[in-house]
Amino acid sequence: MKNNRRTQAPRTQAQRSAATREALLAAARPLFAEHGFGKVSADAIASAAGVTRGAMYHQFDDKTDLFAAVFEQVEAEVVERVGAAVAGSGEADALTLMKRGAAAWLDACGEPAVHRIILVEAPSVLGWERWREVGMKYGLGLVQGMLEHAMDSGAVPKQPVTPLAHVLIGALDEAALYLARTDGSKRARREVDAVVDRLVDSLG
Amino acid sequence: MKNNRRTQAPRTQAQRSAATREALLAAARPLFAEHGFGKVSADAIASAAGVTRGAMYHQFDDKTDLFAAVFEQVEAEVVERVGAAVAGSGEADALTLMKRGAAAWLDACGEPAVHRIILVEAPSVLGWERWREVGMKYGLGLVQGMLEHAMDSGAVPKQPVTPLAHVLIGALDEAALYLARTDGSKRARREVDAVVDRLVDSLG
DNA sequence: TTGTTTTTCATACAGACTGTATGTATGTTG
DNA sequence: CAACATACATACAGTCTGTATGAAAAACAA
Numbered sequence: 001m002k003n004n005r006r007t008q009a010p011r012t013q014a015q016r017s018a019a020t021r022e023a024l025l026a027a028a029r030p031l032f033a034e035h036g037f038g039k040v041s042a043d044a045i046a047s048a049a050g051v052t053r054g055a056m057y058h059q060f061d062d063k064t065d066l067f068a069a070v071f072e073q074v075e076a077e078v079v080e081r082v083g084a085a086v087a088g089s090g091e092a093d094a095l096t097l098m099k100r101g102a103a104a105w106l107d108a109c110g111e112p113a114v115h116r117i118i119l120v121e122a123p124s125v126l127g128w129e130r131w132r133e134v135g136m137k138y139g140l141g142l143v144q145g146m147l148e149h150a151m152d153s154g155a156v157p158k159q160p161v162t163p164l165a166h167v168l169i170g171a172l173d174e175a176a177l178y179l180a181r182t183d184g185s186k187r188a189r190r191e192v193d194a195v196v197d198r199l200v201d202s203l204g
Numbered sequence: 205m206k207n208n209r210r211t212q213a214p215r216t217q218a219q220r221s222a223a224t225r226e227a228l229l230a231a232a233r234p235l236f237a238e239h240g241f242g243k244v245s246a247d248a249i250a251s252a253a254g255v256t257r258g259a260m261y262h263q264f265d266d267k268t269d270l271f272a273a274v275f276e277q278v279e280a281e282v283v284e285r286v287g288a289a290v291a292g293s294g295e296a297d298a299l300t301l302m303k304r305g306a307a308a309w310l311d312a313c314g315e316p317a318v319h320r321i322i323l324v325e326a327p328s329v330l331g332w333e334r335w336r337e338v339g340m341k342y343g344l345g346l347v348q349g350m351l352e353h354a355m356d357s358g359a360v361p362k363q364p365v366t367p368l369a370h371v372l373i374g375a376l377d378e379a380a381l382y383l384a385r386t387d388g389s390k391r392a393r394r395e396v397d398a399v400v401d402r403l404v405d406s407l408g
Numbered sequence: 409t410t411g412t413t414t415t416t417c418a419t420a421c422a423g424a425c426t427g428t429a430t431g432t433a434t435g436t437t438g
Numbered sequence: 439c440a441a442c443a444t445a446c447a448t449a450c451a452g453t454c455t456g457t458a459t460g461a462a463a464a465a466c467a468a
Contacts, residue, residue, distance in 0.1 A: 171371045192367045
């Protein structure tokens with residue numbers, strides 16, 4: 001037997017890197033979500049991931065860079081979930097699709113990892129500009145796409161999409177935070193759904 | 205002459221405290237607005253204010269407490285400005301008043317001190333909960349009041365005010381940040397105004 | 409294989425920052 | 439003026455971030 005000294009199976013560099021990156025992301029995510037960026041030390045993250053700060057600073061430029069990676073991961077997940085909810089909900093007119101998307105977004109934001117990281121921490125840690133830049137690739141892009149589709153199909157009158165998308169996103173973001181605060185109240189959820197549905201309808 | 209040794213006129217304790225508090229607030233505000241809470245050291249603030257960290261930690265519990273004071277100051281100023289704009293704009297129906305309030309809010313957010321401190325930093329530094337708690341005393345309270353008035357006067361159908369107020373505030377906040385980014389573009393401002401006006405109209 | 413280079417990670421360290429403890433000066437009160 | 443309270447400055451301890459240096463592991467070459 002050639003490998004009796006090593007209990008660990010040999011791994012490729014890419015596997016090693018991927019493993020520690022994932023461990024760091026997985027460890028950082030709940031910590032950031034619960035305590036916020038400023039109150040989580042690099043050491044706490046590395047420890048939780050079972051590595052040292054050395055490994056972390058090798059994989060990421062700095063703490064902010066690690067946060068950015070977590071942020072993108074969460075964004076990608078959410079847009080995936082929302083996209084799936086919209087796509088898998090059968091045929092419907094543009095406005096109905098938007099309502100379903102909004103509801104899926106509110107669902108996703110139930111998780112603290114989502115609303116705290118995406119909506120509260122990220123703008124301050126990365127700066128609003130970079131925040132929206134990334135958001136454009138994900139959620140904001142999705143909304144803008146649906147709006148354009150709605151305008152093409154005539155469900156919504158033609159108008160500048162970007163400002164409208166921003167205002168809509170803002171409304172949805174705040175709605176999500178409001179719901180996160182009421183912590184699962186059925187009534188609050190119904191009320192918010194009603195407000196959001198009326199808002200979407202008003203676009204037509 | 206009894207006071208020839210002292211060039212400084214004697215001041216009461218209250219005056220001394222008030223002076224250093226104001227100096228600290230005035231110094232901290234632009235620093236927070238430009239660099240964000242995390243990147244401004246207590247020493248930088250104290251130096252800019254012409255005092256030492258000792259004085260600062262005597263007047264405020266910690267850096268967060270100082271930020272909270274700045275935040276409240278800015279909030280109070282903004283609500284004052286928006287309130288004045290609405291009150292001093294002559295008689296009008298409820299929806300028109302709301303549109304004027306929204307426009308005044310967008311104006312106020314032109315200043316970085318306003319949008320950066322109130323909209324970007326505060327939620328992360330103070331936590332969303334405390335942020336909204338203070339906001340309720342100021343801007344959010346104003347909106348809620350206007351909504352209630354609009355419902356009483358029949359301009360808006362009766363419905364739960366709190367969630368609606370949150371959604372509206374969210375839309376206005378994001379609109380303000382969007383505008384802050386476009387940095388004074390007349391066209392962007394017109395487009396946002398149009399979106400916001402349509403949004404308010406859709407309430408009726 | 410063996411030697412060499414590159415990548416991954418750990419440890420040691422320097423600088424910065426926060427909050428506190430302690431001492432001093434300045435008002436306030438009896 | 440004596441006794442005290444308040445306002446502030448300085449010194450210090452602990453924590454944190456980011457970097458520099460060295461070791462282990464993998465990739466590569468001969």
